[in-house]
């Protein structure tokens with residue numbers, strides 16, 4: 028293999044390295060991406076707290092309601108026992124019962140609201156739990172399939188790197204340095220010449236130039252500086 032051929036081969040290896048590295052990055056991104064699961068788990072915690080608060084409110088409201096009902100019972104039993112004879116006191120007691128009953132009615136409405144709030148949060152929490160379960164399963168499946176895929180790519184990458192090292196040692200060091208320098212600025216350092224044109228910049232290459240390149244000399248395009256390669 029002549030010098031230009033070696034550099035062209037080196038470039039193919041470098042392109043393969045780039046592709047494999049990109050593939051590895053994508054797999055690693057997918058493997059590490061558990062944002063949705065983390066979000067679902069923290070949502071579960073928040074809803075659990077909400078539910079506890081709502082249940083506490085419900086309990087308090089039930090106790091307050093029981094207290095009011097107990098008060099009404101006590102006054103009722105006083106009234107029915109006929110112990111109170113004083114009409115003024117009777118009127119007052121009846122007024123008190125009336126007031127208590129309207130408080131009870133309001134409390135009952137509040138309690139109903141709190142109960143439906145608890146039910147709502149319970150339903151939401153159930154949905155979130157199912158969602159988290161699904162996300163966890165998906166994540167585990169991803170680990171199962173992508174874990175081995177990652178190892179495969181890493182092994183392949185190591186092999187391609189070895190090929191590159193081997194070839195890099197064979198290539199003339201000055202030519203290798205030129206290749207590396209052009210690669211840094213141009214991305215691809217070696218380009219083919221087709222129908223007399225440099226495929227890097229599409230400018231016509233003088234015949235004498237491409238003939239030398241074909242013979243295997245290190246010839247760079249006058250326009251884009253890339254190394255010219257002819258099979």
Ligand SMILES: [Zn+2]
Pocket residue numbers: 225226227228229230248249250251252253
């Ligand atoms: Zn060119």
